[in-house]
Amino acid sequence: MTDSGxxxxxxxxxxxxxxxxxxxxxxxxGDAGSDTLGHILASRDVRVDHLRELGLGNxxxxxxxPYATPRGSFGKAAxxxxxxxxxxxxxxxxxxVTEKAFPTYPQGFPARVIEPFERAVGxxxxxxxxxxGTEIIAELGGEHMRTGRxxxxxxxxxxxxxxxxxxxxxxxxxxxxxxxxxxxxQGEDRVGRVIARPFIGxxxxxxxxxxxxxYAIPPPGQTLVDHLQSSALKTISVGxxxxxxxxxxxxxxxxxxxxxxxxxxxVGALRRxxxxxxxxxxxxxxxxxxxHRNDIEGYARALxxxxxxxxxxxxxxxxxxxxxxxxxxxxxxxxxxxxxxxEFVPILTWxxxxxxxxxxxxxxxxxxxxxxxxxxxxxxxSTGQSFLEQITx
Numbered sequence: 025m026t027d028s029g030x031x032x033x034x035x036x037x038x039x040x041x042x043x044x045x046x047x048x049x050x051x052x053x054g055d056a057g058s059d060t061l062g063h064i065l066a067s068r069d070v071r072v073d074h075l076r077e078l079g080l081g082n083x084x085x086x087x088x089x090p091y092a093t094p095r096g097s098f099g100k101a102a103x104x105x106x107x108x109x110x111x112x113x114x115x116x117x118x119x120x121v122t123e124k125a126f127p128t129y130p131q132g133f134p135a136r137v138i139e140p141f142e143r144a145v146g147x148x149x150x151x152x153x154x155x156x157g158t159e160i161i162a163e164l165g166g167e168h169m170r171t172g173r174x175x176x177x178x179x180x181x182x183x184x185x186x187x188x189x190x191x192x193x194x195x196x197x198x199x200x201x202x203x204x205x206x207x208x209x210q211g212e213d214r215v216g217r218v219i220a221r222p223f224i225g226x227x228x229x230x231x232x233x234x235x236x237x238x239y240a241i242p243p244p245g246q247t248l249v250d251h252l253q254s255s256a257l258k259t260i261s262v263g264x265x266x267x268x269x270x271x272x273x274x275x276x277x278x279x280x281x282x283x284x285x286x287x288x289x290x291v292g293a294l295r296r297x298x299x300x301x302x303x304x305x306x307x308x309x310x311x312x313x314x315x316h317r318n319d320i321e322g323y324a325r326a327l328x329x330x331x332x333x334x335x336x337x338x339x340x341x342x343x344x345x346x347x348x349x350x351x352x353x354x355x356x357x358x359x360x361x362x363x364x365x366x367e368f369v370p371i372l373t374w375x376x377x378x379x380x381x382x383x384x385x386x387x388x389x390x391x392x393x394x395x396x397x398x399x400x401x402x403x404x405x406s407t408g409q410s411f412l413e414q415i416t417x
Contacts, residue, residue: 030416031375032344034397035294035303035337038114038265039330041311043354043367044083044100050366053108054180055354058365060315060323062086063358070324074334078349078372082383096374097415099384101392103353104407108366109181111216111240113352114268114306117390118247119398119405126182126216130154133178137213141176144204149176156362157221157232158317161187166227168192174201175221179316180363182216184209187232190222195235198222206239214241217268234281238267248394249273249302251403257301262289265304274304283309283326287333294340302397315355316362323357338374346375346400346415350393379415387411 043060050056061080064070065087072080072088079098081090105112105122112122132152142148150164155177161168164175168189175187184205188198198220206218218239223232243250249259250273259273263280271277278293280286290305307330314323341347354367371384371393391408399410 030400031346031377032300033294033303033342034301034346034348034400035290035305035341036117036348036350036393036397037290037305037307038117039310039349039351040110040306040308041315041353041355041364042327042351042370043356043365044351044370045368046354047102047366047368053366054361055108055356055359055365055367058354058356058359058367060354060356060365060367061370063356064320064323064327067320067324067358071328072331074331075327075349075372078374079381080370080372083370093381095380096372097378097380097382097384098373099371099387099411100368101350101371101387101390102368103366104389104391107182108353108364109183109216110264110311110352111182111268113369113390114265115243115247117350117352117393118243118249118269119391119394119407120243120245120247121389121391121407127213128180128182129178130180133176133184133213137184137208138176140208141205144208145174145201147173149174151175151177154178154180156316157185157187158230161221161223161230161232162228165189165223165225165230169227174198180361183219184215184217185219185221187221187223189230190224190233190235195220195222199237202237202239216240236281238264240268240270242270242272245406247273248398248403248405249304251398251405252302252401255401255403257401258299259301260293260299260303262286262293262303262305263308265306268306280305280308283307283330287330287337291336291340294337294342294345297342301401311355311364315357315364318357318359318362320357341375343376346373346378348373348393348397350390352390373415377417379417382414384411384414
């Protein structure tokens with residue numbers, strides 16, 4: 025392969041939580057039988073013609089028919105890290121495998137965490153238990169409005185979430201409280217993310233707003249975006265991507281608080297011809313709005329909506345662009361659990377100078393995605409096996 029076969033720009037789109045079937049160790053994580061894409065596509069006739077054309081139905085047996093000659097190349101990747109959360113998944117695809125899972129709190133946070141937090145904010149907390157975000161504000165939102173006490177909750181993932189009403193606690197104060205929590209959660213309690221969860225409305229009709237903000241921990245080593253940025257290549261994030269990496273390694277951060285806005289930002293960046301490098305996008309609605317709420321139909325509609333916008337993405341791409349579509353974990357809305365699931369993630373690639381119809385197989389790690397992008401730009405990550413040569417004409 026020569027430099028003339030490389031791509032000037034790579035767009036990596038993460039369909040947040042769109043896993044493609046349980047991993048062999050899923051039972052250890054309580055996820056035996058999880059199959060996010062498989063179950064959604066089997067729920068009804070889900071129209072994902074463009075994803076199917078790229079090779080979605082060729083990855084494995086699904087309720088959508090495979091193409092004899094897909095336009096794209098296709099495969100799936102295992103999660104090599106010990107975990108199934110957002111931070112773990114994104115770090116791994118950027119070249120960092122997490123050997124020890126971030127701490128979780130199935131019984132709520134211990135006194136060594138809650139008491140310093142309460143002292144720091146000057147108020148006692150409400151909740152302090154694993155819960156669905158929409159359910160806990162329905163349960164405790166009224167009391168929060170009466171008392172001003174923050175709602176603190178977690179999930180099966182390594183998160184410390186703080187929910188407050190925007191008319192009770194100013195948004196900047198909520199963000200300050202999250203920063204205080206981030207400072208307290210150290211050592212054995214160093215959770216993957218602290219998340220601000222603002223909401224509005226009245227009892228019985230509360231609604232979370234899009235002013236969510238994530239406070240992650242810094243990646244423990246050099247990531248794909250660090251390498252690209254140091255090589256004077258443009259690195260652009262869309263949506264919550266930058267926050268997952270503590271805003272390290274990105275030259276530009278574009279809006280993407282929902283899927284449609286994230287696609288708008290992605291298309292807008294692709295239509296510009298003033299940069300070479302990586303465009304890294306997260307589509308959060310699959311996970312946030314539908315997976316965690318066990319909303320099967322909503323999930324199906326979100327897949328159809330993304331699929332309907334793929335031609336717009338294709339048309340915005342230049343001849344030397346490569347598109348890669350994957351996920352970071354699963355979140356199967358058809359199971360009783362409302363949490364992430366330990367699943368393989370799909371890999372689909374397409375570009376006018378990219379080879380189509382290549383079966384990339386079952387990759388051992390999501391780091392293969394990052395290593396492929398790194399090799400394209402003349403870099404090398406510490407882990408992962410590139411498949412660049414397989415997809416380059």
